[in-house]
Each structure stands twice: as structure tokens, then as C-alpha cells.
Amino acid sequence: MRVLTHLCCGPCGIMALRRLLAAGHEVTGFFFNPNIHPLAEYLRRREGAAAVCRRLRAPLLAADALPRWEQDWEEEGRAALAAYPQPPEIAPCASPRTTRPPPSGSLPPAVDPRFWLRLMAGREAERCPLCQGIRLAVTVRIALKRGFEAFSSSLLYSRHQDHEGIRRTAESLAASSGLRFIYEDWRLFWQEGVDLSRAWGIYRQQYCGCLYSEYDRYARDGGKAWGG
Numbered sequence: 001m002r003v004l005t006h007l008c009c010g011p012c013g014i015m016a017l018r019r020l021l022a023a024g025h026e027v028t029g030f031f032f033n034p035n036i037h038p039l040a041e042y043l044r045r046r047e048g049a050a051a052v053c054r055r056l057r058a059p060l061l062a063a064d065a066l067p068r069w070e071q072d073w074e075e076e077g078r079a080a081l082a083a084y085p086q087p088p089e090i091a092p093c094a095s096p097r098t099t100r101p102p103p104s105g106s107l108p109p110a111v112d113p114r115f116w117l118r119l120m121a122g123r124e125a126e127r128c129p130l131c132q133g134i135r136l137a138v139t140v141r142i143a144l145k146r147g148f149e150a151f152s153s154s155l156l157y158s159r160h161q162d163h164e165g166i167r168r169t170a171e172s173l174a175a176s177s178g179l180r181f182i183y184e185d186w187r188l189f190w191q192e193g194v195d196l197s198r199a200w201g202i203y204r205q206q207y208c209g210c211l212y213s214e215y216d217r218y219a220r221d222g223g224k225a226w227g228g
């Protein structure tokens with residue numbers, strides 16, 4: 001089966017891709033993660049995902065390299081918002097520069113944090129299901145456009161995220177799209193993935209992706225990152 005597999009980073013992609021390939025699927029990786037900030041971190045993780053795909057001889061589609069019209073993911077973002085209460089009204093910014101859409105010819109929309117931050121503003125408490133849902137929904141959209149039969153996501157490898165919530169969202173996207181969702185609990189192969197990522201020299205991140213998660217990660221550390 002031709003499976004488009006959403007990749008959140010290199011280390012999480014290793015066991016996802018290996019298990020799908022071992023099951024006989026024809027697998028393409030799809031790096032779509034507008035939640036990874038700042039841009040330098042995004043590029044490190046993108047290179048990690050690319051390195052894993054090269055090792056496993058799986059092609060990689062990077063969302064930021066798709067044509068611009070395929071990178072327009074705000075529609076999925078807005079649809080996902082329907083499930084959440086409206087945030088309190090946010091006063092418009094006085095500076096017109098920050099409310100204008102990014103100029104054409106700038107960096108690709110897939111890496112422009114303004115889209116992501118605008119969707120999350122006022123909904124920070126529910127940001128994770130929204131963030132995961134958008135990434136899965138865009139994976140399904142690209143899979144349909146490009147003739148894949150099935151989809152999956154390396155998010156299912158994470159021990160830190162809401163595994164059952166991710167599974168439910170993917171199942172509901174499969175039901176509405178007609179694509180097959182390939183599920184396996186890749187957390188069972190956690191240590192094997194960690195060992196391979198170290199052996200292969202794949203970049204291993206220190207926080208989930210967004211600036212909120214970076215703050216939380218170092219706050220949990222008791223401020224050691226500050227030398228405190």
C-alpha cells in the first residue's frame with residue numbers, strides 16, 4: 001500500500017518508517033510541522049527527518065518545498081478550530097505590519113510562524129490536539145491530492161503526547177476521507193528508536209516544538225538553562 005507518513009522529526013520517524021517498510025508498504029515521508037520554532041530548530045529537525053529517509057531509502061516530501069498552493073493549510077486550521085470554544089476577543093494590533101499577510105516571495109508559508117501563532121492565540125490550553133489535528137489533516141489532504149492509499153504519523157511513536165487522542169483524530173480523518181489509516185503503537189519500540197537515532201547521529205531535540213513547549217521544558221528544569 002502507498003502510505004504517506006507524516007514525520008514530526010528524525011528520531012520519531014525511525015521506527016515508524018522501519019515498521020511500515022517491514023510490513024511491505026511503499027512509504028513516503030511527509031515533513032509538515034508549522035509548530036516547530038524557531039526557524040533554525042525547524043531546519044535541524046527537517047534535516048534529521050531527511051537523514052532518516054535517506055538511510056531507509058524512503059522518499060521525503062517536505063511541506064516547505066511543495067508548491068505554494070499546496071502549502072496553504074489555514075483552511076484545515078480553521079476547520080479544526082470548530083471543535084474548540086472561541087477565545088476571548090484579542091484586540092487588533094496597532095501596527096498594520098503585523099496583521100498583513102506575509103509578502104509573496106518571502107519564506108514558504110509552511111515555515112511562517114504567524115499562521116500557527118494566530119490559530120493558537122487564546123487557545124494555548126488546547127493547543128496540542130489542535131496542533132496534532134492540523135498536521136494530520138494536512139497529511140490527509142496531500143495524500144489525497146497525490147494519490148496515496150493510506151496515511152500514518154510518527155506522532156504515534158511519542159511517549160510524551162496524547163497517543164489515544166492522536167489515534168482517534170487520525171481514525172476520524174480516515175473515515176471522512178476514505179483513506180486508510182495505518183496504526184501501530186510504535187511506543188513499544190521506543191528504546192530501539194533512541195539507540196538507532198544515536199548510532200546514526202540524528203539530531204535529537206530538547207522540546208516538543210512550539211515556543212510554549214520550549215518554555216515548559218526549561219521551566220521544569222528549575223531554570224538550569226539559565227544557569228540558575
Ligand code: SF4
Nearest residue numbers: 128131208209210213
Ligand atoms: S507542545 Fe508540541 S504538540 Fe503541543 S502545541 Fe506545542 S508543538 Fe504542538
